[in-house]
């Protein structure tokens with residue numbers, strides 16, 4: 001099954017407005033020659049509009065770093081799918097490990113957020129991944145199973161076209177400790193197998209599964225060479241035009 005690669009940059013709570021616009025323009029520039037892959041950047045909420053304007057007409061996708069489950073209402077601090085669509089935002093990250101571990105978001109909440117995104121036109125990038133303690137206790141596959149099944153509860157096969165999964169082992173995020181290509185492939189193959197159990201084989205085969213966790217210019221090529229790795233969710237290395245450009249240009 002041919003899956004179109006996706007290289008996504010998660011800018012987290014970094015960059016000023018001017019820096020965000022400059023970096024967005026550089027991403028447009030470096031991705032203009034790549035017609036066989038998608039590129040997404042996820043700035044902080046206040047700079048979404050400026051970044052959408054900077055990439056307009058380029059094919060570079062813009063993502064939010066989270067999304068509310070309701071369309072509107074008394075939800076202080078939240079931003080809804082229609083609001084994001086109004087800005088021209090096409091994707092939203094849900095369930096990032098920082099949301100889970102710092103802000104206490106659980107699988108049930110992440111499921112609501114994901115369904116909030118895909119009930120409209122926003123594609124969800126669902127992040128999952130085990131902690132080091134869970135891996136060392138031999139619980140990795142159980143944790144991934146629960147995260148996938150609970151976050152995708154109530155999602156139809158048809159809606160899975162609007163879902164991307166990002167496998168991000170928590171111990172690899174921002175630590176410089178990347179999973180080996182074999183470790184990543186093992187987890188990705190397991191996730192795809194799980195999707196086959198939940199949906200049909202052809203639906204599971206079409207879902208893009210990104211790897212995230214200390215992706216760098218010097219490890220992107222070997223990661224992308226794995227059968228079930230369809231792209232990357234990049235944090236630190238997405239904040240510099242030069243390194244993100246090299247990741248976009250993976251071989």
Ligand code: PGA
Nearest residue numbers: 173174213214234235236
């Ligand atoms: P990192 O972050 O590339 O800095 O490890 C990845 C992420 O948090 O999505």
